[in-house]
Amino acid sequence: MKIKSYFSRTVEDAMAMASQELGPEAMLLNSRKAPPEARHLGEYEVVFANGIPANEAAEAVPETQTSVSTSTRSPVGDQLSRDVADLKKELEGMRRTLTRSVMAPPQWVGASPDLSDAYGVLTGNEVGPDLAREIVQSAESRVIGARPPQKRAPQRLDKAAFHRALVEEVESRFKVQATLGRGELRPKIVALVGPPGAGKTTTLVKLAVNYGLASRCPVLVLSMDTYRVAAAEQLRCYSAILGVGFQVLETITALAQTIEENRGKELIFIDTPGFGFGDMDSASDLAQFLSTRPDVDPQLLLPASMKSADLSRIVDSFEIFRPQRLLFTKLDETGSFGPILNESARTGKPLSFFTNGQRIPEDLETASRERLAELILTGYSSQARTAA
Numbered sequence: 464m465k466i467k468s469y470f471s472r473t474v475e476d477a478m479a480m481a482s483q484e485l486g487p488e489a490m491l492l493n494s495r496k497a498p499p500e501a502r503h504l505g506e507y508e509v510v511f512a513n514g515i516p517a518n519e520a521a522e523a524v525p526e527t528q529t530s531v532s533t534s535t536r537s538p539v540g541d542q543l544s545r546d547v548a549d550l551k552k553e554l555e556g557m558r559r560t561l562t563r564s565v566m567a568p569p570q571w572v573g574a575s576p577d578l579s580d581a582y583g584v585l586t587g588n589e590v591g592p593d594l595a596r597e598i599v600q601s602a603e604s605r606v607i608g609a610r611p612p613q614k615r616a617p618q619r620l621d622k623a624a625f626h627r628a629l630v631e632e633v634e635s636r637f638k639v640q641a642t643l644g645r646g647e648l649r650p651k652i653v654a655l656v657g658p659p660g661a662g663k664t665t666t667l668v669k670l671a672v673n674y675g676l677a678s679r680c681p682v683l684v685l686s687m688d689t690y691r692v693a694a695a696e697q698l699r700c701y702s703a704i705l706g707v708g709f710q711v712l713e714t715i716t717a718l719a720q721t722i723e724e725n726r727g728k729e730l731i732f733i734d735t736p737g738f739g740f741g742d743m744d745s746a747s748d749l750a751q752f753l754s755t756r757p758d759v760d761p762q763l764l765l766p767a768s769m770k771s772a773d774l775s776r777i778v779d780s781f782e783i784f785r786p787q788r789l790l791f792t793k794l795d796e797t798g799s800f801g802p803i804l805n806e807s808a809r810t811g812k813p814l815s816f817f818t819n820g821q822r823i824p825e826d827l828e829t830a831s832r833e834r835l836a837e838l839i840l841t842g843y844s845s846q847a848r849t850a851a
């Protein structure tokens with residue numbers, strides 16, 4: 464199988480190029496406006512595969528993983544995307560440093576530079592000020608024992624011990640549950656819900672490969688996204704490449720029936736349309752179905768780069784789906800991870816997975832306490848190590 468990106472002035476031109484090179488079986492996987500950094504190559508980036516029968520695809524799973532992941536974007540595009548992501552992170556780091564240097568520490572830190580540094584790092588990473596204060600004060604108490612502020616000595620704390628206490632305090636403020644499905648119920652049925660463009664469809668494919676195909680589990684992919692023709696087509700192509708069953712369903716009745724008919728599967732993934740604030744009304748039937756079935760695990764996908772206030776509004780509006788867990792996407796697109804902590808601390812909902820790039824299936828990781836604490840304390844950790 465061969466997968467290749469074509470850059471051209473129109474999608475039709477790309478189709479002509481692909482069918483000439485890959486043959487009449489060429490299958491369109493994805494098309495989008497070329498990113499600005501690749502625009503000189505053509506207005507559109509269109510990805511094609513030459514067709515392969517589903518059974519062949521199933522047997523070729525390990526290779527498929529590599530080929531899907533490495534070839535859906537051109538090497539030039541990949542490098543440019545990485546450069547842009549690196550630049551974004553660098554800018555984010557500069558913004559954090561500036562924020563720390565211009566913001567006066569709050570009075571409660573007293574004369575302690577350690578508390579002030581830790582508070583600055585947390586708020587610079589966009590941890591909410593109240594939560595940051597709680598974390599810093601609790602970490603201090605762990606190291607020196609609870610003391611009234613006026614009795615605090617202004618001298619430096621044991622840096623390494625304070626750093627450990629900070630990590631423990633951050634880690635204690637969120638839960639992790641990197642699993643799919645509801646308990647022991649089979650099949651495991653996972654519905655990915657979230658705002659438009661959050662990464663639902665690509666994350667579904669990543670999960671299907673890593674948790675279905677990698678362990679040779681029978682997987683079924685269902686799409687309830689009938690709003691846009693291209694949406695279901697993209698998933699149909701991926702499912703064909705992976706050799707897993709796929710159906711587009713128009714109604715809740717059809718969805719319920721299809722689940723019933725596929726009780727023998729191990730994993731069923733349901734892709735849903737992206738619902739924005741304006742269309743939550745149109746989500747109500749689907750939400751009612753998914754949230755009331757005891758065997759469905761609705762996971763809410765949220766872009767990590769979103770501001771805390773927006774995340775809270777979205778999480779509240781998606782409560783109609785009663786999501787069991789939060790799955791943060793696009794960690795590679797931000798340098799401030801505080802909003803993830805703010806939201807999981809606010810809602811008490813466990814974190815399941817993180818996605819950190821566009822490559823399928825690699826850019827998926829299980830959420831972990833250590834990883835998030837490290838990201839949240841970026842900046843402080845390195846200072847602590849230098850001083851230790």
Ligand SMILES: Nc1nc2c(ncn2[C@@H]2O[C@H](COP(=O)(O)OP(=O)(O)OP(=O)(O)O)[C@@H](O)[C@H]2O)c(=O)[nH]1
Pocket residue numbers: 657658659660661662663664665666688694735736737738792793794795796818819820821826
């Ligand atoms: N940088 C980055 N991009 C991602 C990540 N996950 C998904 N994307 C990209 O985000 C875009 C939208 O992804 P989709 O999976 O189509 O998002 P969706 O939620 O299904 O979108 P709708 O169906 O339109 O609501 C695509 O270009 C993906 O490649 C990620 O972790 N990092």
Ligand SMILES: [Mg+2]
Pocket residue numbers: 663664665688694734735736737
């Ligand atoms: Mg989608």
